[in-house]
Amino acid sequence: MDDRHFASLATVGVAALLLLLGIVLLLVPLNLFSGTVPTPILPLCIIFIYGLERPESLPPSLSFAMGLLHDLLFGAAIGPWASVYLVVHALVVWQRSYFAGRDVVVLTTGFAAASVLAMALYWFEMSILSSRPMPVFAIFWQWVVTVLSFPFLLALFRRLAGRPRSNSLV
Amino acid sequence: MRTALFSAGHGDGLRRSERPPTSLLFFLAFSIFMTVFSLYGANASVFEKARATLLDRFAPVFSVFSGPVRFTQNRVGDISDYFAVMEENRQLREENEALRIWMHQAMALEQRVAQYEEMLDPKVVRPGEYIPAQVIAENGGPFSRALVLSAGGDDGVRKGSAVINGAGLIGHVVTVGSHASRVLLLTDADSHVPVYIEEVDTEGLLSGTAERRAEIRLFSGRPKGELQPGMRVVTSGTGGTLPRGLPVGEVVRISDKGVATIGLYSSDQRAHMVQVVDYVFPKTIEPIVEEDALPAPAELGDDAVASAPEAVAADG
Numbered sequence: 001m002d003d004r005h006f007a008s009l010a011t012v013g014v015a016a017l018l019l020l021l022g023i024v025l026l027l028v029p030l031n032l033f034s035g036t037v038p039t040p041i042l043p044l045c046i047i048f049i050y051g052l053e054r055p056e057s058l059p060p061s062l063s064f065a066m067g068l069l070h071d072l073l074f075g076a077a078i079g080p081w082a083s084v085y086l087v088v089h090a091l092v093v094w095q096r097s098y099f100a101g102r103d104v105v106v107l108t109t110g111f112a113a114a115s116v117l118a119m120a121l122y123w124f125e126m127s128i129l130s131s132r133p134m135p136v137f138a139i140f141w142q143w144v145v146t147v148l149s150f151p152f153l154l155a156l157f158r159r160l161a162g163r164p165r166s167n168s169l170v
Numbered sequence: 171m172r173t174a175l176f177s178a179g180h181g182d183g184l185r186r187s188e189r190p191p192t193s194l195l196f197f198l199a200f201s202i203f204m205t206v207f208s209l210y211g212a213n214a215s216v217f218e219k220a221r222a223t224l225l226d227r228f229a230p231v232f233s234v235f236s237g238p239v240r241f242t243q244n245r246v247g248d249i250s251d252y253f254a255v256m257e258e259n260r261q262l263r264e265e266n267e268a269l270r271i272w273m274h275q276a277m278a279l280e281q282r283v284a285q286y287e288e289m290l291d292p293k294v295v296r297p298g299e300y301i302p303a304q305v306i307a308e309n310g311g312p313f314s315r316a317l318v319l320s321a322g323g324d325d326g327v328r329k330g331s332a333v334i335n336g337a338g339l340i341g342h343v344v345t346v347g348s349h350a351s352r353v354l355l356l357t358d359a360d361s362h363v364p365v366y367i368e369e370v371d372t373e374g375l376l377s378g379t380a381e382r383r384a385e386i387r388l389f390s391g392r393p394k395g396e397l398q399p400g401m402r403v404v405t406s407g408t409g410g411t412l413p414r415g416l417p418v419g420e421v422v423r424i425s426d427k428g429v430a431t432i433g434l435y436s437s438d439q440r441a442h443m444v445q446v447v448d449y450v451f452p453k454t455i456e457p458i459v460e461e462d463a464l465p466a467p468a469e470l471g472d473d474a475v476a477s478a479p480e481a482v483a484a485d486g
Contacts, residue, residue: 004394024228027307028235031243045336060194064201072224074309075316075352076343078217079204086198090190097188125205126313130359134379137313 011057019066021045027073037141040149043070044088044118048111048150049157051092052099063089080125087118104151112147119143145163222347225318229350232318233309246280300445302328303333304418306350313380315355317341321348321446330411332447338435339363339405340444351446356384356418356434363419366406370396373406376418376432384419386430397424403432410451 022042025089030039043066050058067082074081093115099110119139127134211459303325307318323346325368330341333353341361345352354361359380366373367386374388386403407414419434 006470009353021295024231024235024251024312027228027237027309029305029308030239059193060197069224072217072221073228074311074314075221075354076311076314077205077208079201079206079208082201083198083205086194086201090194090198093188093190093194095188120324122312125202129205129209130313130380132359134359135379138380140311164311 001002008056011054012059012062013040015054015057016062016066017102018046020069022046023066023070023073026070028110038138040146041115041142042153043085044146045111045150045153047088048092048114049154051089052096052107053056053157053161055093055096057168067094069080077125077129078147080122080129083125084118084122085118087121091117104154108150111150112163115143115146116168117140178466187456200206204251219344219347221352224465225345225350225352226322227316229306229320229322229347232350233320236306237291240427282284299326299448300334302445303327303351304443305441313359315341315358315361315378315380315382316344317353317354317355317441317444319343319351319444320349321345321448322351324348325448326448327351328450330403332416332449334416334447335436335441335444338419340410340434340436340441342412343446354445356436357382363412363418364408365403366414367397367401367403367421369398369401373408374430377402384434386421386431386432388428397421397428397430399423407451413447414450418451 019097022045025042028037028039032039047058047063063085064082068078070081070085071078090138092110096141097108102110119142120129123136177462178458258364299319303319303321307319309316316458317340319333327343327346329343329346332339333341333343336472341353341355341357341358342363343351344354356363356376356378357380359376361376361378361384363376364373364385365376372387372388376384378384389451399421403418403420405414405416405418418431419436421430422433423431425431
């Protein structure tokens with residue numbers, strides 16, 4: 001195994017570990033602000049950031065596998081979270097050229113748009129599976145918290161990855 | 171922001187797009203197919219086994235992560251308790267006085283019930299044992315309400331077992347691994363528990379709404395106005411999965427359609443330590459044998475058995 005191959009495997013491994021950490025944090029009883037604030041869905045942020053900054057380190061199979069792991073660990077139906085992860089992944093890959101070099105505000109808006117579509121799909125899937133419309137407020141509130149946490153995660157990622165704050169793609 | 175989103179300077183805006191790779195679209199289609207398949211096969215044994223195995227593998231990880239979180243929450247709780255200690259002390263004194271009266275009444279009743287049971291010898295089914303467990307994880311999803319416990323099949327936890335805390339029933343076990351198990355809370359949309367409303371002597375189905383509350387639909391039509399806020403709700407034991415009489419909550423509101431919203435006893439108490447009720451519904455029924463009963467057919471011999479119906483017919 002040459003060094004380049006090993007390095008690419010290592011970056012995929014780091015992405016997998018970060019996604020795993022995000023999923024585990026969703027299951028840890030954090031009870032932020034006495035349980036009034038839900039835990040942000042960090043894996044969605046991580047997929048979007050990797051799709052922007054290091055797409056080669058996030059193969060679609062990894063998003064799919066982590067989505068399935070999320071579904072299984074939550075003990076619910078198989079597939080909804082995998083589809084949510086992949087919708088965000090597909091949208092960020094689709095618009096990656098557009099996002100190149102944009103400001104954090106634009107990237108956050110892009111993430112908000114991608115994640116709202118993904119969460120709408122999740123709401124629809126869960127409503128179908130439960131045979132009744134699921135409450136909207138809970139998912140909306142968690143989406144808001146997730147979007148608000150995105151800029152901080154992006155800044156943290158760029159700091160750790162040693163990239164400049166602006167124009168990180170090119 | 172508008173300028174940044176749509177302006178020139180970055181070429182042709184949203185039209186500058188890349189087609190997602192085929193593998194990505196394939197996995198997306200496959201995941202949606204799996205979701206549709208879950209409509210029919212979410213509880214297939216292969217998925218159940220995968221859930222239980224993952225639960226076991228991740229239980230140590232959850233314990234490691236939840237330890238510091240619990241420690242921090244407890245310290246923060248200690249600090250807030252410190253500021254409320256005087257008021258809390260007064261409330262506890264009052265509660266203690268009331269409980270002391272209840273305790274004496276309960277002891278007297280317990281003695282009387284024991285006497286009646288000795289006289290009547292009723293076959294009362296009792297929960298066997300309580301298995302203590304620690305909550306090591308909670309579902310952080312928008313809809314699902316579940317906990318992961320540190321006790322599993324090796325500790326005696328069974329699928330369907332009731333889980334209680336100091337206040338009352340909080341849910342029942344849906345997935346059992348060797349060292350960990352998952353509890354579906356009463357407020358989860360998939361939770362359905364048969365309950366009994368004591369004051370009106372009627373049974374119903376308590377269902378979660380995914381909005382941190384639970385509602386009861388009654389099995390039988392009851393006259394409007396019969397249900398009143400404050401009525402106590404306990405498990406009915408129907409179906410044999412849960413024992414009868416576990417405290418659940420009380421009626422807080424009744425809609426025009428007759429659906430009662432229940433204030434759960436356990437809802438305002440965040441569960442850290444819980445108990446799994448080790449209960450098995452008695453499936454074998456001992457036949458009642460009278461002392462002066464007829465001799466068994468084996469003692470009468472084959473001829474007697476063969477002629478018995480004829481003898482009955484002749485008597486008739």
